[in-house]
Amino acid sequence: MASFRKRGDLQWQARIARKGYPAQVKTFNTKSEAEAWARDIERDMDRGGFISRVEAESTTLKACIDRYTREVSAQKRGYQKEIYLANIWSALPLASRFMSSIRSSDIASLRDDWLKTLKPATVLRRIAFISHVFTIARKEWRMESITNPVALIRKPQPNNARSRRLDDHALQSTKGIGANELDTVIAASQSDLLPTIVVLAIETAMRRGEIADMQWEHVDLKRRFVHLPETKNGSSRDVPLSPKAITVLERLQQSSGPVFNLRSDAITRAFDRARQRARKLYEVRCEEQGIESDKRFLMDLRFHDLRHEATSRLASIFPLHELTKITGHKDPRMLMRYYHPRAEDLALKLK
Template sequence: MPTIRKRGQYQWEAQVRRRGYPAQSKTFNTKAEAEAWATLIESEMSRGVWVSRSEAEATTLFEALKRYAEEVSRSKKGVAQESSVIRTCQADELAKRPLAGIRSADIAKLRDEWLKNYKPATVLRRLAVLSHVFNIARREWGMESLSNPVELVRKPQPNNARTRRIAAGCTTTVAHGVGKSDFERGAQDGELERVSRASGSRLLPPIINLAVETAMRRGEIVSLLWMHVDLNRCVVHLPSTKNGNARDVPLSSRAVAVLQPLKALYDAKGNSTNNGDNNADRVFEIRTDAVTRAFERAVTRARKIYIDECRAAELKPDGKFLTNLRFHDLRHEATSRLASIFPMHELTKITGYKDPRMLMRYYHPRAEDLAKKLS
């Protein structure tokens, strides 16, 4: 029989002792809770299904996330992105709770809070990390009794698939007809040209041009080494990609033109004999998150310059020009452009997609381009 005794004025301690099992004890706020817990533990021991809950009850979500970052996340290719998710989860009040005390209702409440400020895909990524933490704790950290509350929570449906294409130029409406010809000469520049000019960065313009010419991911461009760039064959070799497979990416004449001056500068510094083990061998010495921030700032500045030019020329700005533009949209743009050159089976090899269905998410042909094929 379990032992229930009062501890102090407001607490009750339950103790369970059974031959063949370590003694178990836990403190509760009410006698009813203590009795219910003791009955459950004794029943599990009688049926031979009891497993220790002590570690799951002593480990907070914050501590589990920290251990997960050190032991699991560090070996992943997307460690930078996942580290950001882990920090976000650690900052929540729920992180102070022990793993064993977190229920699906708590996760559902957290999901709803996130959905107020973030898109479903972002929330899904965060829930996926939390779910993996619980699974790892149960399978590898000796917390066999721990259940995964994330598995019971209804997942939001992602509805933020992007179809954004890069504008080759801007469309404006004349307000008073003043300065139209002068403005139209500058209006021939597309979004990428304006973003590159507004960046003020030495690295961002070639990164932008390489991305839109090759459909390489941001991380693939940033981690690119000169030892894997063959300008004579017009090929870049990617030994490690997001999906775990190596691939070769063909370089267009424009992509080669982007890399040639950088290669000349690299050779002039005497780095051509390096073995690829240090940052001096990287084509672009910049972090992935720095590329994103630099691109966002450049888009904001380019939009402001565009608005100022429209006002000076008394023209109505295009509401879609240089708005809602992200760096990853360059991969969409490149894929859509390459689709007009290569058949599907070759395009999957260039872009690195194993499943053609995934490739279709990035292929967004313009209706007017399809119409020209009918004429």
């Protein structure tokens, strides 16, 4: 049965104590509001459909984000990325509000503000993160009374599919730099390890993180494969090594430990620095020889484009069912996002 107690001059506290249910307590500005709330709670109890709102009404979004990073994000391979997203959400004024008070309109407003300056794919990642926080809170943290506000809003539609292939045309008119984009980046590298990493990426189609995590005990040069015990999709796989990949690994061969001892982001930074140096050198050579530079050459090349290039090359050797085992794609539709055959290569197959 509900009881009501006046707290000071401006507040009323309602309390419901019923056998078999946790005590329900909430404070209101007026007694009529407290009585209406109590009637709703008791009605749900009578019908057997009562769900406690205590946790959702007393836990802030930030508290849930902190718990999520400790219990959920810490178990993921992408832990650092999730910490970055968690920090973004925790810094928002919305984070100080209770979970029960957050509405879909709050998330939609943030979405619209972010889309003014950020790419749809970036906004979608932020929204997906907080959506899972709400899902876990509902399923595991006794907050069944809340709805997931992200489920009700329109999601940004990312348009980030890439079909970037390496430029393999020889740059005969610009002597003094590499013969193509890949050779040019390797030549401009000031790292002892980056050339080997680039060759492995283009020869194996391995992801950046998979290359960074390689261990010598998983590399079998005699049988020509590297074992990846843990990958992005949660499965292990064996990646065959080409003769060129074998050659570059033999130069580094050790008995145990990490092959490169580098973080994934360090690989990206080293590659981008080499790309920028190569582009500047290319422009200088063009100017010295009095020819116009190709504005597209090396301008938007990313390390991950090497996986696209490698997949497209391997597709001319292996059938689809074997290619998926090499690249680690469980869904052939995702694999097709990485396969970009050149029209001239396809034309050569026509009789």
